[in-house]
Amino acid sequence: MNDRTTRTRAGGTSTTAPPELTVRDVTVRFAGLTALDGVSFTVAPGSVHALIGPNGAGKSTCFNVLSGLCRPDAGAVTLGGTELTRLAPHRIAALGVARTFQNIVTTQGTVADNLMLGRHALTRAGFTASALRLPGARREQREHLARAREIAELTGLGNHFDAPVGLLSYGDRKRVELARALCLEPRVLLLDEPVAGMNAAERARTAEVVAQLRAELGLSVVLVEHDMGLVMRLADEVTVLDFGRPIAHGTPDEVRRDPEVLRAYLGTDATGEDAA
Amino acid sequence: MTDLLDSLLGGLALGAVYALVALGFVVIFKASGVLNFAHGSLLLFGGYLVAVLHDDLGFAGALALAVVVTAALAGALDRFLLQRGGHDAHSAHVQTIVTIGIDIVLLTELARRIGGDLLTLGDPWGDAVTELGPVTVADSRLAAIAVSAVVITGVFALFRFTSWGLSLRAAAEDMEAAALMGVRLGRVRAGAWCLAGALAALAAVFLAAFPAPGLERTTGQIALNAFPAAILGGLASPTGALAGSLVIGLTEALVVGYQSELHVLGEGFGDVAPYAVMLLVLLVRPNGLFGAKGAARV
């Protein structure tokens, strides 16, 4: 808790490395169907860890476990020394784990409103203070709005800060999700297909932002993505899932050459397919 | 002992009538995701039709016509008003509030026509009673139990054996997938509304029959007691609605039967007992007794 307040005061530029995220033997079953079967991997502090696999391999379910939306039947997820599997989603968020969604899930209102939602866990103003517009609550709102604007500019949304989200282009809305997650000042960022449906220029821009974030803020990133070019460029390590089971693990180069992966997922000529 | 038997039989009859209403409620919810707050006024509409038509058509004819017309009205409301809003979860919520608007208009009109009157429906049972061993039961109650049993069995057969029933269940599982597989949501929905309207009209007859004094403008509100029944059952389960209706009917009858022992709760507690039961159940199980989906539906 203390650690979090200092991070907030410092305007989000954390100097301490994020804690290690460990997934151990996680199993999830839905009505007889095993969505995740003994999945284990470790996200080293400050690294980009990609999770790939064909559709239905369990990548999104894995994200739901990490963010507390889905409770695993077996296994554990720990962040530093904290066990996450028993915590409600909002507690996990308060520990500095932020995520985006595969299908865009923004709320009504402006970009600023959405980003300020990301500041929820970092702010304190309650119902009474807000209703009476007490000076403390107003000051807090002002300060965090300034930070939200910085993040909007960092992600290329500066021009749209006061625009209603509903009027933005697809790529921009996707970016609103990224910016909102960043507003949590996360230590671990979970990105679920951050460039799906974007055009080449938008993809390049988002890749740039992710690389920049990692360099500047030193946060850990877990990435689910079908764009192999992006995965190969950004990831330090890759875990491959197939039918809920981890079938390979290693650096992008190792995974690319793994025969099991080629057979199960990439196909024989798929290595350079999406590289653009 | 006789008192208890008396209460149990009365509760069974009441539960059977609630089941007709609650079943309609659940069918609508399954097909469209809408909670039909206009259900009470549809019921009143059906009862009112029987009341004004039975002099000319006889009871059976009036009832048949009332059932058909109420079904048609319910189907038309869905097809021409509600379905304009679309089929997704958000529009289902909007449509739920639209049904409140429909209820205001329909109920105001019916209440204006009925005024302070008590309408008789000309049912064949009158105030006749039958001796069943130690207890005396009103014939209308026996009829309610018998008719409900037959009709409910029929409705369950519809669910199970017809293509409409299959489509309905598919739509309740996953509307989008059902639509992709060729289920014509519009028709399935309208069909569900028609069925619910028909059941409501039928229930009106028994709610207004002896020992009730007749059809009054507040009869529709009595039908609201089927809401707790459906909630207890978890909203999306016809079997649950049936069980919930029996629980509610029996509770209400027992509270009325043992009024003198329960006087701390105040006179007339029987009328609100269904809601007390619902609150207690919701406190323990927010999704209802049988609710896997229901209240937990996203």
Place this chain on the structure above:
Amino acid sequence: MSDRITALLTHRRATLLVVAVLLCLPPFYLDAFWLRIGLFSMAAAIGAVGLALLSGTAGQLSLGHAFFLAVGAYGYTWLAGDPGPGLPTALAVPLAVLMAGLAGGLFSPVAGRVKGIYLGIATLALVFLGHHVLLTAESVTGGFNGRSVPPLSLGGFTFDSDGGLNVLGVPFGAEERLWFLGLALFALTWFTARGLLRSRPGRALAALRDSETAAAVMGVDVARHRSAAFVVSSMYAGLAGVLLALAFRRVVPDYFGLVLSVDYLAMIVIGGLGSVAGATAGAVFVTALPLLMTRYADQLPLVAAPGSADGAVGPTEAARYLYGAAIVLVLLYAPDGLHGLARRARDRLRRRRTPTTAPDTAVPSPPPPAAAARPKEHTP
């Protein structure tokens, strides 16, 4: 840029001042009938704003609003009256509001876990059980015939018709005095509700409505915020109940039935879900319509005078047809209600006044920070 903001602020402040002055005029010019319409409208607006926060902003349907109005109304009457503790009336008002909030809090095991339209059915229980208690707990509520409401006294000034008060040559009876009380309470409601909506809790509630999942992963405690929204909405309802009790001078159980709850729902739907101004407009519409139709029944086509032959369309019925139909039409054709209509009209005006700026290019390049700085419009 800062000049523009100052200009905007003063412009806003001037508008506010003009509105405030206009709202203070009616007691000097209008008779009791109109003042009563205004008074009931203000009370309804306070309650409707509370329901708008719950149902419009947080997406939680409630048909139990009448119950919390009753808690406020009866709470005040009992606290300030005899039988009852006979507290000073000025103390009974905030205590009655707190009582309503407490009642809402007691319901939080349900209100925090049952969501959306399903809560609508659960709250039906409150109305029916509440009505039953009002009828049977005679020693507190007076039973079927209700109780008379003690007038409010604030530091020696009593809001009733006694004392022959004259202001600027106008005799000030209960309606004239209560008008200003209603105005003050409404201003408080407006100020606090808008503060809530534009800050952290309001954003969290709106996020809950739009996507519970997104709200939860952004750190919003879902059950806590649902319960809190319910408590806040109950407190506004309690305040509205107090004002209604003072205006009616008598509280009776039958007033606080399901119909009243549905009326409040109609107000926020017609006004446009989730906005304070919309809820206010809806409240005035739903409250004033039947009263006006009763007054002018003889001049309206198709509407019979109250108490005329059986089966004729009376003014109350005509009003109910109108707003029942309004709910249906608004939701199907103009989902953001009166508020949305007004906003669209305003946007159109504004667009006509200022030439439209060129839209941003389709593929946005990262803008230099300086270009991104624009005067912000929505900070408080």
